[in-house]
């Protein structure tokens with residue numbers, strides 16, 4: 222359990238990066254720190270393992286004031302993962318993974334066993350990869366190694382600063398799933414920095430939304446989407462929420478509400494789309510092609526009209542902006 | 553050509569001895585320069601203000617013409633009755649070797665990727681552990697490059713040591729000049745060049761051998 226108690230950070234030159242933040246991360250939960258760039262996510266995270274000093278207020282870990290603990294011992298009990306994975310190029314994968322156990326003086330045998338177990342967890346062969354160097358692995362593999370390195374000495378707490386930020390979307394989703402699977406087993410108390418709303422919603426038990434170092438809302442993802450506490454929270458999730466909710470509406474819904482456009486036969490290679498398609502796919506189709514309209518047809522192939530980006534936007538405005546949408550309840 | 557063969561036949565053992573003498577003088581000077589320069593370079597990374605001063609002093613030292621520095625050594629060491637010979641030459645060479653060694657060590661450690669350093673601290677390494685496990689291994693090629701520069705500079709400047717009676721290959725050259733003997737001058741110069749190439753080659757091999765594969769480029 223980690224408790225932030227009026228935690229404040231003022232850098233030299235009077236930048237207050239974190240302002241009197243209060244919240245508690247329960248044991249075994251993933252809390253995602255979310256917010257725009259520069260809002261203090263990294264700073265807040267790094268205060269936990271004292272990579273940054275605390276200017277005011279305090280942080281307690283399992284009831285103990287972090288400042289009262291031995292700094293090195295504290296860090297060895299907290300797993301730390303960073304975006305660029307921070308693997309050491311001069312060490313093999315096995316050496317990299319076993320750094321903390323090594324610092325803690327584990328026996329050779331224990332380290333070996335632990336390494337095999339961790340590699341199994343991420344579905345990589347310990348024999349095959351153990352003696353390799355980081356640059357001989359793909360980005361996704363390196364990032365996984367970064368994760369198991371943090372898990373190596375089985376710390377109760379993990380800090381993860383945009384751990385999957387540098388990966389392409391497909392690998393990223395895969396590793397997120399894999400990590401959630403691992404978390405089901407290991408049940409760590411995790412603070413996870415992200416600036417990606419989708420990632421936050423997916424990973425978080427709770428989200429801390431920050432703005433300019435202040436805590437805007439601390440809630441479960443669905444609470445935050447459905448009952449934003451203030452305008453900032455509403456806006457922050459707003460645009461994304463709108464795009465997401467597009468997948469819950471079909472062209473037919475749009476047609477019934479505001480109607481389609483006349484289609485223009487003069488445009489030669491216009492694509493055709495079925496009226497039952499959802500609007501999110503329709504929008505990406507519109508964005509991907511050069512013509513600015515797509516012809517809508519019904520199941521029998523009759524042309525019903527055309528759809529354009531402008532029309533989708535107009536619908537979005539009526540349907541979603543007008544009703545503060547509980548469309549995503551239970552995300 | 554025949555004259556050359558004859559010259560080398562007569563002088564070969566002397567050339568060999570002088571080469572060894574030269575190598576020992578430079579080798580010892582480098583060893584001591586390393587013992588001072590590397591720790592100092594590392595220490596300077598923790599003290600920006602001092603770093604600037606020390607690096608400036610070391611730069612200035614390198615711009616002093618070697619003959620002048622050797623000249624200065626003589627009266628200084630005369631005080632302890634070591635005015636000419638090995639000691640002043642040795643001290644001068646140690647001083648000349650400092651700049652490349654200190655500067656490269658300092659720069660190499662400073663330039664270790666800050667995220668790597670951050671990860672090391674975050675994982676709970678103490679400063680000494682971080683230094684030996686992360687910083688030095690990753691800084692190694694640049695530190696070695698500095699050492700190689702120092703060695704080559706010292707082998708060249710070591711020639712001047714002959715003027716203050718410290719021996720070495722400079723003896724062939726100074727004698728050649730005073731006697732107008734081109735054979736001696738050329739032999740001395742070529743021997744210095746070969747010695748420098750061999751020393752650099754060996755150090756380059758060590759550098760390659762002990763540089764972690766993954767940071768070789």
Ligand SMILES: Nc1ncnc2c1ncn2[C@@H]1O[C@H](COP(=O)(O)OP(=O)(O)OP(=O)(O)O)[C@@H](O)[C@H]1O
Nearest residue numbers: 232233236238257258259260261262263264265416
């Ligand atoms: N070492 C530092 N010295 C002074 N100011 C700093 C320092 N580190 C960060 N800041 C400032 O503190 C604020 C918060 O920075 P922080 O890195 O915590 O943001 P962040 O939310 O992690 O942003 P990002 O999403 O871009 O990573 C920013 O205004 C930043 O400029």
Ligand SMILES: [Mg+2]
Nearest residue numbers: 262263264414
């Ligand atoms: Mg950050």
